[in-house]
Amino acid sequence: MASTHESIKLTAPEISYLWTTYLTDSMSICVLKYYLQHIDDPDIKELLDHSLDLSTQHVEIIKGIFVQEEIAVPQGFTDQDVNLKAKRLFSDIFYLQYIKNMASGGLAGYSRMLPNIYRNDVKSFYSKALTSSIELEKEVTMLLLEKGLAKRPPFIPYPNKVEFIKKQSFFLEGLGRREALSGTEVTHLHFNIETNQLGAAISTGFSQVAHTKQARNYFIRGKEIALKHAKVFRDYLEKNSLPAPAGIQQEVTESTEYVFSDKLMMFHFSIMIYSGIGNYGIAISESQRSDLVIDYSRLNAEVLKYSEDGVNIMVANEWLEQPPLSTDRQKLTKRK
Known part of the structure; x- marks a missing residue:
């Protein structure tokens, strides 16, 4: 009979990934909340709302896992790190490009993390996060195309025959x-x-x-x-x-x-x-x-x-939280 995840300790990558994701998503919450104070386009607003909802869910889920495992919850970023009353700093078009980059980063990051995760609840969390990033990336790409703002890569000729490399040059x-x-x-x-x-x-x-x-x-x-x-x-x-x-x-x-x-x-x-x-x-x-x-x-x-x-x-400036570390055995063996 398989063990439940409650009886299985988190591994080094699982703790580290969750810790980093918590910091990153708590930062995203602050950034996206501010963006939503200055938004004109309803379609882009919908994407910002979706992105904020995902980051908020991630933070709550990770906090729950850390509390259950008696792991210190990172300070991350809070309302103290953002002034929601500030004037607009970026345009709607910037927001769209920002979400595109954010979704692409999620695709790359979560797909890299998943093979190193074994505990079922953590694997489920990152699997859903990857799926959400795929959906978000698709949504933002379609919107960029609809608005004529997509920066599509260049075209190259279609190969019309099979060729082999003949020179080291x-x-x-x-x-x-x-x-x-x-x-x-x-x-x-x-x-x-x-x-x-x-x-x-x-x-x-x-x-x-x-x-x-x-x-x-x-x-x-x-x-x-x-x-x-x-x-x-x-x-x-x-x-x-x-x-x-x-x-x-x-x-x-x-x-x-x-x-x-x-x-x-x-x-x-x-x-x-x-x-x-x-x-x-x-x-x-x-x-x-x-x-x-x-x-x-x-x-x-x-x-x-x-x-x-x-x-x-x-x-x-004491702005950098210390990530989870392995045991320093050398320090433990030192005698006073």
């Missing part, structure tokens, strides 16, 4: 390498331009409303990095006469009124950076041109350094 730079990009390479270039442009828009808004000079300068630097990376990727597409998606910085208003705490905005940025590092890693593994691999690798190194600087700022 297909992969290696300096050997008369191919100029044409593979469909997979085009996909990653387009996607990473989009995510960097969204990052540039968010950093623009955050830099306008940040409280501390340290956080403000960090967001300004993030914007510069995002725009630089987007240009590197755009150049590859343009050299192949392929269109690149346009930026959305114009969807940020001129407001400088307090909206989010610096703690929330720095955490938000850390999540975006973590996602970006993963995106670049996948692009490296699926790119077959050495120049592309080199560019992704050097840009990833820059993002890693930027991420480290962000962590240092959060630690210095």
Whole structure:
């Protein structure tokens, strides 16, 4: 007879995933509540309501599991981290692009988590979260298409015959390498331009409303990095006469009124950076041109350094909660 989940302890990945999801969704609740204070389009409002409902459900379910297991519930983010009375900072169009990115992140994150989860209640939770992300991503994509705002990836010719690679120069730079990009390479270039442009828009808004000079300068630097990376990727597409998606910085208003705490905005940025590092890693593994691999690798190194600087700022200001850790056996064996 199978054991009930109440008699099975949570594993390291199960605790860690739930802990991270709690922080991320508590942040999303604050962000989405604020967005809903300034929304004109009823269709986009419906998506924001749906997203908020999902994040609220996640937080409550995880809190229930932690209380049952006698695990300390993270502080996360609360109404103290958002000013719902602040003026509008982003447009409706930005909200739509934001939800698209949010749903895509959920698809990638939950699908990566599920194979490492064994306890039935946790697996059920993440299975439902993945299904909800699939539905949300479909809804937002359809709405983007209906409103003519979808940034569809470029088209490439249909192959009309089977061909085999005959030269090593297909992969290696300096050997008369191919100029044409593979469909997979085009996909990653387009996607990473989009995510960097969204990052540039968010950093623009955050830099306008940040409280501390340290956080403000960090967001300004993030914007510069995002725009630089987007240009590197755009150049590859343009050299192949392929269109690149346009930026959305114009969807940020001129407001400088307090909206989010610096703690929330720095955490938000850390999540975006973590996602970006993963995106670049996948692009490296699926790119077959050495120049592309080199560019992704050097840009990833820059993002890693930027991420480290962000962590240092959060630690210095006591904005970073400590994640669940394994037992420090060496510390336990030390004698006074």
